[in-house]
Amino acid sequence: xxxxxxxxxxxxxxxxxxxxxxxxxxxxxxxxxxxxxxxxxxxxxxxxxxxxxxxxxxxxxxxxxxxxxxxxxxxxxxxxxxxxxxxxxxxxxxxxxxxxxxxxxxxxxxxxxxxxxxxxxxxxxxxxxxxxxxxxxxxxxxxxxxxxxxxxxxxxxxxxxxxxxxxxxxxxxxxxxxxxxxxxxxxxxxxxxxxxxxxxxxxxxxxxxxxxxxxxxxxxxxxxxxxxxxxxxxxxxxxxxxxxxxxxxxxxxxxxxxxxxxxxxxxxxxxxxxxxxxxxxxxxxxxxxxxxxxxxxxxxxxxxxxxxxxxxxxxxxxxxxxxxxxx
Numbered sequence: 147x148x149x150x151x152x153x154x155x156x157x158x159x160x161x162x163x164x165x166x167x168x169x170x171x172x173x174x175x176x177x178x179x180x181x182x183x184x185x186x187x188x189x190x191x192x193x194x195x196x197x198x199x200x201x202x203x204x205x206x207x208x209x210x211x212x213x214x215x216x217x218x219x220x221x222x223x224x225x226x227x228x229x230x231x232x233x234x235x236x237x238x239x240x241x242x243x244x245x246x247x248x249x250x251x252x253x254x255x256x257x258x259x260x261x262x263x264x265x266x267x268x269x270x271x272x273x274x275x276x277x278x279x280x281x282x283x284x285x286x287x288x289x290x291x292x293x294x295x296x297x298x299x300x301x302x303x304x305x306x307x308x309x310x311x312x313x314x315x316x317x318x319x320x321x322x323x324x325x326x327x328x329x330x331x332x333x334x335x336x337x338x339x340x341x342x343x344x345x346x347x348x349x350x351x352x353x354x355x356x357x358x359x360x361x362x363x364x365x366x367x368x369x370x371x372x373x374x375x376x377x378x379x380x381x382x383x384x385x386x387x388x389x390x391x392x393x394x395x396x397x398x399x400x401x402x403x404x405x406x407x408x409x410x411x412x413x414x415x416x417x418x419x420x421x422x423x424x425x426x427x428x429x430x431x432x433x434x435x436x437x438x439x440x441x442x443x444x445x446x447x448x449x450x451x452x453x454x455x456x457x458x459x460x461x462x463x464x465x466x467x468x469x470x471x472x473x
Contacts, residue, residue, distance in 0.1 A: 192286070193220040193265030193341070197255030198273035202230040205273055209239040212279045220265055223273065224255040251353035252335075253360075260345060269338045276379045277336040284375050285338035294343050294370040297362065298336035298377035317359070321405050324413050325366045330374040332405070333358050343370055350408075350468070356401055363408035367465075407461055415458025422451035 194216060198205060205223065212221060221241040225232045227249035236243035244262050246255070260268060267289060271277040281298060288296035302311055314333055321329040335358050347364040351357045365372050406414035426447030433441045 190267050190289075191220070191265040192216070192218075192267045192269060193222060193259075193263035194269045194271065194282070195222050195224065195256065195259035195263060196271060196273040197224045197226060197252050197259065198228060198232055199226040199249060199255075200228045200230050200232070201273040202228070202232045202235050204275040205232065205235055208273065208275050208279070209235070209241060213239065213241075215279045216282065219269075220263065222259050222262055224259040224262075226250060226252070226255045252355045253351050253357035254353040256357050257348050257351055257353075260341070260348060263341065266341055267338060268341045268344055271336045276381070278378065278380070281336070281375070281377050282338070284377075285336075288373045288375060289338055289340065291373075292371060293373045295337060295339045295362070295365050295372045297331060297334050297358075297372065297374050299331035299374040300334060300377060300379055317401060317405065320402060321359075321363065321409075324406060324409050325363070327366060327372070328374075329362070332362055336377060336379075337361075339365075343368075356404060359401055359404060360408060363405060367409050407465060409465075411461035411465055412458045415454055415461065419451045419455040419458065422447050422454060426451060 194212065196205070196208075209221070209223075212219075223232065223236050223241055223243050225236075225243055225245040227246050233243050233245060242262070244258050246258065250258075256270060259270075267286065269282055269285065271279070271282075277298065285296040285298065314331070317332045318329045321332050333356075337358070339361075343365070344361065346368075347361060350364055351360050362372060403414070426444045429447060430440060430444040433439070433444065
């Protein structure tokens with residue numbers, strides 16, 4: 147039973163030894179709640195998590211704005227080894243600061259913030275001021291409709307340069323093909339999720355910048371509802387896209403493999419195996435006509451086809467075990 151006295155909530159228990167005539171009450175901490183338009187009439191605790199590394203200048207403008215728009219929300223700034231006055235700034239604005247002794251990465255900051263949050267709903271947004279706090283109610287409204295994750299989807303103007311925009315467009319297309327669902331922005335860091343479901347996948351999240359990709363694919367794999375909400379993002383002053391072919395090329399390939407292996411590895415490895423097999427057949431046809439015999443290249447390509455297929459089969463089983471949960 148729940149009892150409200152002078153604005154404080156109490157849990158009331160009836161000991162079996164004395165029946166229902168003796169009351170024992172203990173205070174319950176009441177945190178911030180979100181409840182606009184909730185069809186079930188339930189109140190949700192909301193925690194806003196901001197991973198930050200040397201973003202004190204942007205936070206000085208963002209935190210007052212965020213507090214004015216979400217006065218009852220729990221705001222957590224995860225200080226990822228900043229060397230500026232992020233901690234002092236958080237103290238002045240009365241927000242919780244979770245600090246790391248050194249930089250662990252954006253994904254690590256997200257995990258630390260998710261563990262520290264007490265809310266039923268987690269809102270993740272960048273601390274650099276690119277995301278508009280006015281969009282938070284729109285994301286929360288989608289959770290109110292029954293979705294488990296609402297992601298802010300950027301348009302082309304919101305991409306950090308042409309190269310990054312093309313890469314993100316390819317990620318979205320590939321993820322859509324693999325999952326069978328339309329993915330509008332796979333790498334957006336502005337999202338609202340149900341805390342209990344998000345915490346199921348903390349062990350999967352990397353410490354780097356690909357946590358949005360990992361969490362989105364994990365939600366799709368687990369049949370949790372994901373929806374996209376169009377947003378506008380502000381470009382930072384002086385921000386340019388610095389594309390490094392080797393670094394960004396390797397990162398591009400790693401994210402492609404991550405997309406495939408987090409959902410269904412066979413959807414990537416079977417087509418690759420088929421390509422090797424087809425190349426082996428074409429090479430055999432050409433060499434048979436020219437030399438009348440089977441060459442080593444054809445054998446090598448067919449062997450590669452079998453090996454790639456078997457790798458996909460094993461990866462599929464590993465992925466299934468990764469998502470296995472004890473009920």
